[in-house]
Amino acid sequence: GENVEQHPSTLSVQEGDSAVIKCTYSDSASNYFPWYKQELGKGPQLIIDIRSNVGEKKDQRIAVTLNKTAKHFSLHITETQPEDSAVYFCAGQGAQKLVFGQGTRLTINP
Amino acid sequence: EAQVTQNPRYLITVTGKKLTVTCSQNMNHEYMSWYRQDPGLGLRQIYYSMNVEVTDKGDVPEGYKVSRKEKRNFPLILESPSPNQTSLYFCASRTGMVAEAFFGQGTRLTVV
Numbered sequence A: 001g002e003n004v005e006q007h008p009s010t011l012s013v014q015e016g017d018s019a020v021i022k023c024t025y026s027d028s029a030s031n032y033f034p035w036y037k038q039e040l041g042k043g044p045q046l047i048i049d050i051r052s053n054v055g056e057k058k059d060q061r062i063a064v065t066l067n068k069t070a071k072h073f074s075l076h077i078t079e080t081q082p083e084d085s086a087v088y089f090c091a092g093q094g095a096q097k098l099v100f101g102q103g104t105r106l107t108i109n110p
Numbered sequence B: 001e002a003q004v005t006q007n008p009r010y011l012i013t014v015t016g017k018k019l020t021v022t023c024s025q026n027m028n029h030e031y032m033s034w035y036r037q038d039p040g041l042g043l044r045q046i047y048y049s050m051n052v053e054v055t056d057k058g059d060v061p062e063g064y065k066v067s068r069k070e071k072r073n074f075p076l077i078l079e080s081p082s083p084n085q086t087s088l089y090f091c092a093s094r095t096g097m098v099a100e101a102f103f104g105q106g107t108r109l110t111v112v
Helices: none
Strands: A002-009 A010-014 A019-025 A034-037 A045-051 A056-059 A062-067 A074-077 A084-093 A098-099 A102-107 B002-007 B010-013 B019-025 B029-037 B040-050 B054-057 B077-078 B085-096 B107-111
Touching: A002 A084, A010 A019, A019 A084, A019 A102, A034 A062, A045 A056, A045 A062, A074 A084, A098 B040, B002 B085, B002 B107, B010 B019, B019 B085, B019 B107
Parallel strands: A010 A102, B010 B107
Antiparallel strands: A002 A019, A019 A074, A034 A045, A034 A084, A056 A062, A062 A074, A084 A098, A084 A102, B002 B019, B019 B077, B029 B040, B029 B085, B040 B054, B085 B107
């Protein structure tokens, strides 16, 4: 089945700098890769997703890239702001299940 | 408002005392899942359901049961809770496999 590895587990950046979180997946048949943001005391919420027929997708300050050959995908946040501080999860859609990475705690320092 | 509602939000119980965490969604979604979140382990799927009366094991099903008698409800049952089931639990629903998952607010369970 699908296995998703996520790095780093914690990331601290200065406000205004960029943040990059990376994930690898094992199942070459996986075709859907969402990213979720979890704020303190809340459930995860989708922030961006990408399907396997696309190499890159952008939404304002957030972008996701997908390398199917290498089986990895990354989240890029530019011009980080204090409200970007949260836990971020990547995920890969396997045969029946959505499998999540271990999570990255992102801290934006003022 | 479209939402997934879990109850209770917080629960402290003793070993062996049966409990149920309820989950309800108002979006007419086919798929529903239960996850547990533990530090360093991310979100691990416990059980999922693709439709009414169709359920299957996720990655960590031991010690849990579920049922899907109605489309909107997907309760999680712990017949005999143990301390290693102390965790943060999330219910989620979505329209299909390649679709956004909507999560509930979470249930923090402590088993002493």
